[in-house]
Amino acid sequence: MIEPVLTIVVPCYNEEDVLPDTISQLSQLIKALTGDQLISNRSKILFVDDGSKDRTWELIYKESLRNDYVRGLKLSRNAGHQNALLAGLFTAKDSSDCLVSIDADLQDDIEVIREFIHKYNEGNEIVYGVRQRRDSDTFFKRSTAEGFYKLMQKMGADLIYNHADFRLMSKRAVQELAGFKEVNLFLRGIVPLLGFQSNVVYYDRKERQAGETKYPLKKMLAFAFDGITSLSVTPIRFVLLIGMVSFFMSVLFGCYFLMLKFLGETQTGWTSLITSIWLIGGLQLIAIGLIGEYVGKIYKESKHRPKFIVDIDTFTIPISRHHLIGQTEEDEIYTMERRKFSESN
Missing domain, CATH: 3.90.550.10 (Spore Coat Polysaccharide Biosynthesis Protein SpsA; Chain A)
Incomplete structure (x- = not known):
């Protein structure tokens, strides 16, 4: 041999x-x-x-x-x-x-x-x-x-x-x-x-x-996140799923509150309004940030450095x-x- x-x-x-x-x-x-x-x-x-x-x-x-x-x-x-x-x-x-x-x-x-x-x-x-x-x-x-x-x-x-x-x-x-x-x-x-x-x-x-x-916690987390976004599109699909669930939940709650209004049982509330705004706004920021990570990788790839x-x-x-x-x-x-x-x- x-x-x-x-x-x-x-x-x-x-x-x-x-x-x-x-x-x-x-x-x-x-x-x-x-x-x-x-x-x-x-x-x-x-x-x-x-x-x-x-x-x-x-x-x-x-x-x-x-x-x-x-x-x-x-x-x-x-x-x-x-x-x-x-x-x-x-x-x-x-x-x-x-x-x-x-x-x-x-x-x-x-x-x-x-x-x-x-x-x-x-x-x-x-x-x-x-x-x-x-x-x-x-x-x-x-x-x-x-x-x-x-x-x-x-x-x-x-x-x-x-x-x-x-x-x-x-x-x-x-x-x-x-x-x-x-x-x-x-x-x-x-x-x-x-x-x-x-x-x-x-x-x-x-x-x-x-x-x-040479791998403290900060580098380990960055390494893990880079591995996830380099190998899988599952996170971005997960965000899409959350967005769809949120949309359908919003439709259901909208129908529910509309029904309450017709029955005359609605009460105006500042808390529920602000909570909804912050919830939807947070989901949007998370989605935009995650999409930005993938766009950033595309940006790096396009340079061919x-x-x-x-x-x-x-x-x-x-x-x-x-x-x-x-x-x-x-x-x-x-x-x-x-x-x-x-x-x-």
């Missing part, structure tokens, strides 16, 4: 605290998988710097000078986790047989990647890493996350329950993914739409060892490699290469 070329894609944003350990663990994993003849010795780890403001890129770049497994991709600005992940996948797809995406904090169990490879060799084009339990999460996070997956499934989105972005995709699957041209790509919902043979591997998620989470812009690429563009270099020479190479890329761009 021919060993597949594997590329592990790791999006990074301000991850200088966890990167040294992440690089060490993933490098040891690649070496072990190569030694067991599960993957080719041309396999790599591609770290994507998503516009970090700390030393993340410097650590990635210097490591790529001395570690043959490590490559780096630097985006010109912060494009967001999903776009950074796409940048890595699309950059590495032509040189890889299969690609694994994983977050830099390594809360996802990297030993599961071995099982990913076995599933891939069995003919699966996509292998999903699925959490067995959420015991490490707070009650609020666990309940909201599970509620989100259930809500999306009821809306018709084909999401894998308790799956995030820890998955293996074949070269063919990533090439087909590149055919989705919309700006608002919600990968957890788009990947199942590819329809290729797939499988799941269950694992236990670990605690974050260092640094801070790139999802990301690459500043420096050490995966496809060769760099000067010096083994057994000292710290001072390493700093000089980093500065020289950085200047060369700046001038070429």
Whole structure:
């Protein structure tokens, strides 16, 4: 059996605290998988710097000078986790047989990647890493996350329950993914739409060892809302349903009050009038706001702006490699290469 070329894609944003350990663990994993003849010795780890403001890129770049497994991709600005992940996948797809995406904090169990490879060799084009339990999460996070997956499934989105972005995709699957041209790509919902043979591997998620989470409550809510509006038109249909129900209720109440007027039992009331105005006005504002979200997405799509812009690429563009270099020479190479890329761009 021919060993597949594997590329592990790791999006990074301000991850200088966890990167040294992440690089060490993933490098040891690649070496072990190569030694067991599960993957080719041309396999790599591609770290994507998503516009970090700390030393993340410097650590990635210097490591790529001395570690043959490590490559780096630097985006010109912060494009967001999903776009950074796409940048890595699309950059590495032509040189890889299969690609694994994983977050830099390594809360996802990297030993599961071995099982990913076995599933891939069995003919699966996509292998999903699925959490067995959420015991490490707070009650609020666990309940909201599970509620989100259930809500999306009821809306018709084909999401894998308790799956995030820890998955293996074949070269063919990533090439087909590149055919989705919309700006608002919600990968957890788009990947199942590819329809290729797939499988799941269950694992236990670990605690974050260092640094801070890049998904506080505000970002989690924005991410969830973006996923809902990117994959489903059910919310806007729900608003239409509310509008129709409100209209028919208004007709019924209108007939009722008209009957009371003919019977001479009506009483003029300011409260009922104001309540009706506020109720209908609130429904209208909700409907307009929701429609505005979809119009805003259409606006973004019509511009055809790139999802990301690459500043420096050490995966496809060769760099000067010096083994057994000292710290001072390493700093000089980093500065020289950085200047060369700046001038070429």
